[in-house]
Amino acid sequence: MNLSRSLLRPSPAGGQHGLLHLVDSCRAAAHLPTLRAVHARLLLLQHLPSSAVARVKLIQAYAACSALPAARAVLTSSPDRTTVFFNVLLRALTAASLHREALLLFASMRLQGPSCSPDHYTYPLALKSCAASGSLRLGVQIHASIARLGLDANLFVAHSVISMYARCGRPNDAYQVFDEMQHRDVVSWNAMISGFAHAGLFQRAVVIFREFVGLQCTQPDAGTMASVLPAMGNAKAEDITFVREVFDKMRFRGLISWNAMLSIYAINGLHVKAVELFVRMEKDWVEPDRMTLATVLPCCGQVSAFSLGKHIHEIIKRKRMCPNMLLENALMDMYANCGCLKDAREVFDAMSLRDVVSWTSIISAYGVRGHGTEAINLFENMLGQGLEPDSIAFVAVLAACSHAGFLDVGKRYFDCMTSRYQITPKAEHYTCMVDLLGRAGCISEAYDFILAMPIKPNERVWGALLGACRIHSNMDIGLLAADSLFRMVPDQTGYYVLLSNIYARAGRWADVTSVRSVMASKGIKKLPGASNVEIGDQVHTFHVGDRSHPQSEMIYKKLEELLGRIRGMGYNPGVEGTLHDVEEEEKEGHLSVHSEKLAIAFVLINTSPGTPIRITMNLRTCSDCHHAAKLISAITDREIILKDINRFHHIVQGVCSCGDYW
DNA sequence: ATAGGGTTAG
The missing domain is CATH 1.25.40.10 (Tetratricopeptide repeat domain)
Incomplete structure (x- = not known):
């Protein structure tokens, strides 16, 4: 590496500047061996005792290399210690989530004398550790010291006090600090919004978000969008619309704002909105990052937007974003929910690292199709890898057992979950x-x-x-x-x-x-059945007896032909129909024009032989359509993948993965 | 040479 090469030929300008520059390079590259060599050279040249800057840089660089003991040793061996050394080391500890150690270091500052008194840089760091470790008592003490010193006029300090109170479960104390502030900037509001959100006071978070926007004195920024996000789970439609308006009016929309908006749609189940926003994002030439894609992919799965999902997979490949577990898991989820078990499995098999989420995803993909044996094999395989199944992994394997009718195995897993894994x-x-x-x-x-x-x-x-x-x-x-x-x-x-x-x-x-x-x-109407199919990147929706499609005539002709052919194979609409469909108007004639059947006929007309037929519907399929679909899959030699309201029917050559048991 | 709010799955 060229870092080491430049070490061998230090700049002729006397060394110290060149060496400090090298320390920064080691920090950026997190290259510990070179850093050690530079450190040795600085010692040799006796630069360290005189240069506090050199020691601060060394602490930062060691921290960046995750060599915290070495970072600490630089501080310990410093002849003159000032607050800034402690601040830099505190920063390193909080960044590594070593909050206990950070608080111990903070406490040790008092013993070091006046040159090491905590200052307006120290308090935000210490309070962050209090917030992260829930140390309310210490937080209150620190707040008192801050007030005594008059440091609460500093915005950085005030914001960390707000955040500390909110995260230690005292949102009202947080609000009092916020309320008493003489000056506020956008971060003050963000801190309060996020404070209420993290304290679980979602409605108050949204109210204060609206208040801030209404003031129109300061523009909301990406931090505002990200702060309100955790308060937007199960949000009211009008609140979501409001946030979208704020988003649209932002003068500068960075990636974080886009991601937050996408996330708000996603967590509220507005998958179509999320997908649309992503398409808009591409039109605006905003480069998505891993998080963008990991947010949109599950939405593609939920609405079976297969072509967009594939397109996102292409982006991931083009940007060489894999291997990345987050994305691979999201891809698997998308493929499985779009009815492409094979593609999901390919992603799974290609993964170099898998976590419980990865395994759960693939287990559930097999499970909801009725492939119980494979789901159980995978579950056992996961255990064999030494991974600890969690609550959701058990949901997946139990669901697999129930879809496959594995009564005893399912009971065993339920017992094993409670006794062996202590999961309630x-x-x-x-x-x-x-x-x-x-x-x-x-x-x-x-x-x-x-x-x-x-x-x-x-x-x-x-x-x-x-x-x-x-x-x-x-x-x-x-x-x-x-x-x-x-x-x-x-x-x-x-x-x-x-x-x-x-x-x-x-x-x-x-x-x-x-x-x-x-x-x-009661004025309750039966939800009209609807089937969606994707041809190219166009989604077509069919309802019962639908004649609104431009190809309607061809579709009905095709359907008639198909029904004629399968009638000779034992398909009898009347018999199955009276059993399951009680609506008068759906008996006899109307059964033959259920949305599933129209969708099948439509795909057969518009795709080449052998192309799988993927249908997503909003209800559970009726047994008449199920029977018809099986026979049609046999006579046309097509796979039919029917995604129903609570499971998949994967039909191959007249046989359905559900085993006719659903 | 150091500090505040913020997004990541099954």
């Missing part, structure tokens, strides 16, 4: 277990399981039971589940439909009608 089951785990038991036909066991839960069963838990009751036609327990659900979420259409399906299966048409009239009286 959450609602998601209970949902998986109820699903597992219920699907396997153990309905009363599932019901007892819910009653014995130590936490209050939520909507999804009861929903899983109701779903199982539909599969196994259990009306008694189905009614109990429905009753709980209607009390919890009286307006959720899907549960009424499930209940009426249960009645329909039992042939109790009067009850079917009464469920429908309850729905009508």
Whole structure:
């Protein structure tokens, strides 16, 4: 490396300046061997005793090389010690998250005499460590010293006091400091916004954000956007719109602002908005970084924006951003959710390092398709690598067991999770277990399981039971589940439909009608089924009986042809239909124009033979469409990947990965 | 020669 070469030929100008420059280069390059050599030379030439600057630079450089003991040794061996040495070392310790050690060093300054008294550089660092380690008592003491010295007029100091109080769980004390400030700049507001956000007072964070914007004295900056972000989970639509307006009005929009805006959309489930904003970002020639892409990729997955996802993968390759676990995990997630298990697996196999998130991602990809054995093999493989499964990894493997109907294995994992790994089951785990038991036909066991839960069963838990009751036609327990659900979420259409399906299966048409009239009286409408498919980078949406598509005529002709061909193979719309679809208008004729079928016909017309058909829909698919899709996949020799509201159906040559069990 | 607010997955 050329650092060492220049060391051999030090600049003729007497050395010290050249050597100090070399120290800075070692700091930038984090090159410890050269740094040691330069240090030795400085010692040899006796530059160190006279030059405080040289010693400060050495401390910084050693810290940059993660050689903290060496950094500390420079301070210890200094004949004259001043505050700045401590500040630089404190900075190194806080940057390395060594907050305990930072606070010990801070405390030791008092013993060093007046030349080492903490100053307006020291306090922000010490308070940062208090905030990070939750040391409220020490923080309060430090605040008192600051006030005694009158240092609270310094903005840097005041902001760190605000931040310390907020992060130590005292948002009101933080606000008092903020409120009493004589002068404020943009960071003062950012500190308070982020303070409320980190203290969990999301609404107050948003209110003060709005107040700041309303003042119009100082422009919000990227820090403002990033500060409000953690307060925007589950945000109100009007707040999101407001932040977007602020974002649009910013005179300078840097990458951090774009990333924060994308993130706000993503955490609120506004995946389409995030995708649109990303497209806008590309048009504006803003170069995305890893975080941008790691934020947008899951959104692509959620809306099955496969071509954009692939495009992002190309960006990642072009910029040589991999290997990078964050991105690889996000890519896997995107491919899996776009229905491309193979591509997800390729990313997984190519990874040089994998963490629990990577494994969980691929396990869940297999699991939601019904490939239970592979999901379990992967889970065991992960354990074999010595990785500790966490709560979410268990959700993935339990879900895999329930989708595949592996009753005993699932029960074993649940026990293993609590006993061996000491993980307290959450609602998601209970949902998986109820699903597992219920699907396997153990309905009363599932019901007892819910009653014995130590936490209050939520909507999804009861929903899983109701779903199982539909599969196994259990009306008694189905009614109990429905009753709980209607009390919890009286307006959720899907549960009424499930209940009426249960009645329909039992042939109790009067009850079917009464469920429908309850729905009508409450003004609840059945969510219209919609299927999305992507051709090129264009998304096409189909509804039941949709004739709005320009190719409508061709689509219906194709569908008729297909249905004609599969009828000879045992497809009989009437029989399946009465079992599952109770809406009058959907019987017979309308079953044949369900959105899934239209989408399949459309893709067959517009793609070359052999191209997989990927469909994303907003409901669970009906068994009539499922049956038809299987037969169509066989006669047209196409893979059909149907993403349903809660799982994937991967159909190859007439066989579905769900094993007809969903 | 040193300090404040801020974004990263399953």
